[in-house]
Amino acid sequence: MFETISEMFSYAFLVRAFIVGALVSICAALLGVSLVLKRYSMIGAGLSNVGFGSLAIATALHTAPLSVAIPVVIAAAFLLLRLSENSKIKGDAAVALISTGSLAIGVIIISQTTGMNTDVCNYLFGSILAMSKTDVYLSVALSIVVLVLFVLFYHSLFAVTFDETFAKAAGTKTGLYNMLIAFLTALTIVLGMRIMGAMLISSLIIFPALSSMRLFKKFSSVTVCSAVISILCFFTGIVISYIYATPTGASVVLINIIVFALFWLIETLCNSTVINKYRRKNYA
Numbered sequence: 128m129f130e131t132i133s134e135m136f137s138y139a140f141l142v143r144a145f146i147v148g149a150l151v152s153i154c155a156a157l158l159g160v161s162l163v164l165k166r167y168s169m170i171g172a173g174l175s176n177v178g179f180g181s182l183a184i185a186t187a188l189h190t191a192p193l194s195v196a197i198p199v200v201i202a203a204a205f206l207l208l209r210l211s212e213n214s215k216i217k218g219d220a221a222v223a224l225i226s227t228g229s230l231a232i233g234v235i236i237i238s239q240t241t242g243m244n245t246d247v248c249n250y251l252f253g254s255i256l257a258m259s260k261t262d263v264y265l266s267v268a269l270s271i272v273v274l275v276l277f278v279l280f281y282h283s284l285f286a287v288t289f290d291e292t293f294a295k296a297a298g299t300k301t302g303l304y305n306m307l308i309a310f311l312t313a314l315t316i317v318l319g320m321r322i323m324g325a326m327l328i329s330s331l332i333i334f335p336a337l338s339s340m341r342l343f344k345k346f347s348s349v350t351v352c353s354a355v356i357s358i359l360c361f362f363t364g365i366v367i368s369y370i371y372a373t374p375t376g377a378s379v380v381l382i383n384i385i386v387f388a389l390f391w392l393i394e395t396l397c398n399s400t401v402i403n404k405y406r407r408k409n410y411a
Contacts, residue, residue, distance in 0.1 A: 135369050143263045144322055144375070148361045150270035151319040155331035156357035157277050158312050160350050161288040163336040170207065170309075171329030173222035174316045177203040179251065179325035180233035187240040193265055196317045203229070204313035208305055230325075253324030253376035266318045273311050280307060285346055327376040331357060334383035341390040342397075360386055 135141050155171075162168045181199035185192045203225055210221040258266075277284070286294040287304045295301045312332075319328040339352035364379030371378075 131370060132366065135366065140258065141365070141369070143258045143260070145362070145365060147258060147263055147266045147270070147318065148322050148365065149358055150267060150274075151315060151322070152331055152335075152357040152361040153354050154270055154273045154277075154311070154315040155319060155328075156335040156353040157274075157350055158308065158315060159332035159336035160339075160346070160353055161284055161308055162312065162332060163340070164288050168333050168336075169222050169329070170204070170312060171316060171332040173207060173226040174200050174204055174313055175320060175325040175328045176226040176233075177229040178317050178320045178328075180229035180236070182320070182325075183233035183236040183240075187236050191261070192321075193262060193317065196320070197269075197314065200317050201310060201313040204309035205306060208309045251324050251326050252374055253320070253322050253327060258321055262321060266321075269314050269318060273314050276307065276311060280304065284308065289346070323376040323379065327380055330380045330383055331361075334380070334387055335360070338383070338387045338390045341387075341394040356383075356386055 136145075159168070159171075162170060178196050178200050181196040182192050184199075185195035188195070207221055207225055210224075283294075283299055283304050284307070286297070286299055287301050287308070291301050291305075315332075316328055319331055323331060335353040335357040336349070338356050339349045343349045343352050360382040361379050364382045365375060367373060367382070368375040368378040
């Protein structure tokens with residue numbers, strides 16, 4: 128196994144993929160806890176489809192993908208937030224509206240320019256070969272920005288996540304911090320799309336948070352556990368992808384599913400043990 132891992136990291140493109148993937152996994156896991164608790168986890172799927180549409184536009188214009196995708200997805204995140212808060216279009220309906228529209232636009236643009244070729248599969252399901260050196264430098268820099276902002280505003284994000292009404296009454300600028308969450312999520316989605324793909328990037332947001340919530344209840348514990356799970360699952364997924372020649376994004380998602388099932392089983396066993404102890408204590 129160690130020889131295989133050593134061989135993997137002899138390839139520059141795999142090193143680049145792991146560096147970016149590890150950073151994006153941490154960012155997605157940290158933000159995923161807030162998004163899941165706010166019942167807004169599907170924002171990842173919606174914004175990833177917007178990212179697919181923007182990548183299609185970049186391909187048609189022959190420009191750098193990230194330079195187009197980043198501002199478009201950030202704008203879509205803010206628009207999605209405003210739609211869900213200030214109009215009759217709420218939550219999942221707003222996500223579906225923007226998501227399906229962007230996906231349709233992307234498919235039409237690509238079909239009319241480059242044709243429905245393997246590039247489309249790379250955009251939809253990811254490809255570690257898609258990471259250029261420029262993408263890596265930009266991704267690392269933006270990932271650090273996401274992590275720094277999350278740490279700096281951790282307490283405010285915690286307050287907005289758990290009780291937005293109380294936080295607003297206490298003087299917290301909830302609208303500003305909701306926009307911050309949307310901004311950080313948009314950056315994370317765009318950065319992860321190159322490896323995970325538009326159809327799978329939301330799994331990095333949802334699964335680690337759901338898994339850690341099976342065993343932990345405190346926000347800080349769930350956040351740390353979610354980040355650890357996300358990194359381990361990404362690393363394991365890359366190794367499996369290298370050994371068995373499977374798609375990287377799908378391999379990472381599969382490992383996340385297995386971890387979630389394992390944590391759910393542990394939670395079930397722990398609850399059963401507690402219930403049995405309670406019954407023995409009260410009915411003996």
